[in-house]
Amino acid sequence: MPSALERLPNELLDHIISYLATEPPSRARHHQPPTRHFTWSRTRDLKHLAQTSSQFLDLVRPRLFTHACLELEDEFNFLAFILRSGLRRYVTSLVAITINASADPTDQGWWRRVLRYLDPACVTVLAPPTFIGNMLNTPIMDGHSWAFDIKLQVLQLERHNPLPHSEKPLDLENCKSLLDTHQWTSMSFNESSSLKAYNHYEYFLSRVPSVIGEWGMQLAPQEPPSLDLPATLHGLTYFSYTAVFPFYNHVKLVLDALASMPELRVLEMQLAPDADNHITETEQRGSMDPNDPWMELATSYSLIGFEVNAKHSLVEFRSGDFHLDAIRSELSQILEDSLGESGWKHDEHSVWKRITSRI
Structure with missing residues (x-):
């Protein structure tokens, strides 16, 4: 009963x-280090x-299944279940995961097959760097990957006010990458940690395996064009970049990549570990100079402040690094020097907003 x-x-x-x-x-x-437990929940x-x-x-x-999780190795069973159970119209966000570093990074048919049936407004991919690069039609130079030992990165794409699935047919076969499938308005990228590379001599000469870095290389003034960057980047209004102590010359490439985002209004960056992350202490057991990562971070923020002020479309900049007591005052002073006299005001140091128009 x-x-x-x-x-x-x-x-x-x-x-x-x-x-x-x-x-x-x-x-x-x-904003946490990418691991296979990315979607695990106690609730x-x-x-x-x-x-x-x-x-x-x-x-x-x-x-x-509003927020669905797809293990790419189980793609067939996942789609069969979704279709058999009549759940396709309920899926509004999708996390696609492959942690197998030996998987063929050029096998990018999964997003064509999945998006033929599903139309999520948010797609998140947890995968090795080369897999993400090929998924975005951006082959990555991974000759220095051994120095970084980055196993997983996270890419998230989101669009606002998506049309119902039945009203927006996709020409998926002519899409070169996942970026081409929709006009995405938000992108977040977690690049993982560069700390292991600091243990090597002349670490700053090493090149991070990163799709954002490749875009920056393409857009750097001194580099000849080598990539056909997707037009969908032009519609991004929000971009978030997370990494753990990237080198300042790599952060410069990330900032160069912003040139492909002329409509960008909000930029968010976090370059240090979360407060409860002890990765720094772990890596300092090696041969790295413990001062090097902090110097790279400070120099990076000098570049960030200059770029934020110079990019006229930006109205807001958010820093995820003011939770660290040891560097809060230094970062605050660096950003104050770059933005404080240029029509920007901050709220509790971590969020800066442009208060004067730029013509």
């Missing part, structure tokens, strides 16, 4: 169930409720 709760109208039950829905863990972990309220009865399973399942 159904319980009193189960006898309520489905519309009311659905409203009650909505209070159990939470943000996907991938959003909370976007399993919806899953537990779905196990209580078939009625609740039918009601909960669409919310469970």
Whole structure:
């Protein structure tokens, strides 16, 4: 016999169930070091409720798959289940994962096959650098990968006000990369850590395996054109870059890549570990000079301040590094010197907003 709760109208039950829905863990972990636990969550309220009865399973399942996770090695079974269960219209965000470094990085058919059936407004990819590069039609120079030992990076693409799936057919076969499939408005990139490279002599000559770095090389004035950068970058209004102690010359390439984003309004950058991340202490057991990463970070912020002020489309800059007591005052002074006299004001040091127009 159904319980009193189960006898309520489905519309009311659905409203009650909505209070159990939470943000996907991938959003909370976007600034943390990329690992295979990127989508793991302690909160399993919806899953537990779905196990209580078939009625609740039918009601909960669409919310469970609003934020779907696809292991690329299990692509066929994932799509078969989504289609068989009638869930395709509920998937609004998708996290695609491959942690297999030996997987063929040139096999990029997955996004064509998946987007033929799904139309998520947000796509997040957790994968090795070469896989992400090929997915974006940007082959990566990975000759120095041994120095960095970067196993995984995270790319997130998002678009605002997407059209319903049935109203926007995609010519997927003519899309050169995942970037071409939609007019994305937001991009976030977690490059992982460069700390291991500091243990090597003349570390600053090493080149980070990074799709953003490749774009910066393409757009640097002294470099001849070598890439056909996708036009979809022109529509980005938000860009977030996360890394752990990248070299300042690499940060310069990241900033050069902003030239492909003329509509960019908000820039967010984090170049140091989170407060509860002890990666610095771990790497200092090697031969690195512990002062080097901090000097690179300070120099990077000098470049960032100059670029933020010079990019006329920007109205807001956010720093994710003011949680570190040891460098807060230095970073504050660097940004104050670059932005304080140029029509920018900060809120609690970490968010800077342009308050005067640039003509």
